Amino acid sequence: MPHRRTDAPLPYLSIYRKMYIELIIYWLIFGVLHSLLAANPVKQFFSSFMGTSFRYYRLFYSILSFLILGGIYWFQYRQPDRIILQLSHYVSILALLLLAPALLVMGICIRKYFFHLSGIDVLFPQQQKSDKLETGGLNSYMRHPLYSGTILLIWCIFFLLPTGGNLIDAVMVTVYTCIGTLFEEKKLRREFGEAYIAYQQKVPMLLPFTKPRKQRN
DSSP: OOOOOOOOOSOOOOHHHHHHHHHHHHHHHHHHHHHHSSHHHHHHHHHHHHGGGGGGGGHHHHHHHHHHHHHHHHTTTTSOBOOOOOHHHHHHHHHHHHHHHHHHHHHHHHHHHHHHHHHHGGOOOSSOOSOOOSSSSGGTTTTTTHHHHHHHHHHHHHHHSOBHHHHHHHHHHHHHHHHHHHHHHHHHHHHTTTTHHHHHHOOOOOOSTTOOOOOOO
């Protein structure tokens, strides 16, 4: 069934409420599972009985995340939805213009980190992950360019097609990404110590060309 949308004025969104509630629940399930499986105690638990096969854990984790995300969007785009905001053409044009840098930033990051982030590097031992703190390229403008690109992309999609479902996607992805970034920051401070603290003081976390927030050691 194709994804149906209607611009017809409705006094209430009650006919869409069930879909929106289910969509929020699915995003929450994704967030909980994604965070839980990335937690060190959980990884240690799996490592204890997977033995040498644990090196495939990140690959399985990535495949599972991809399948859940695919399921969420499959569900969403099979449901009726409606335009919830009437935006000016200028907003749509701006969103369209920002879509290109969002895709470019994500493309650069995925190309650079794809083997490690996806876990596919376990199948290609010659692809060695660098233990060096990355501060050049896009990382000289923002500490987490992939997350910045993700947030920009999801909001561009909403402003190009401002449906209720796309708004839920944008809010949930933004909240989860921001929370995940804070945990990632703690992990990187433990891993790189003073070098990362100095980096935090020079480069903003997500928004390029802004002043970094003062970090507490």
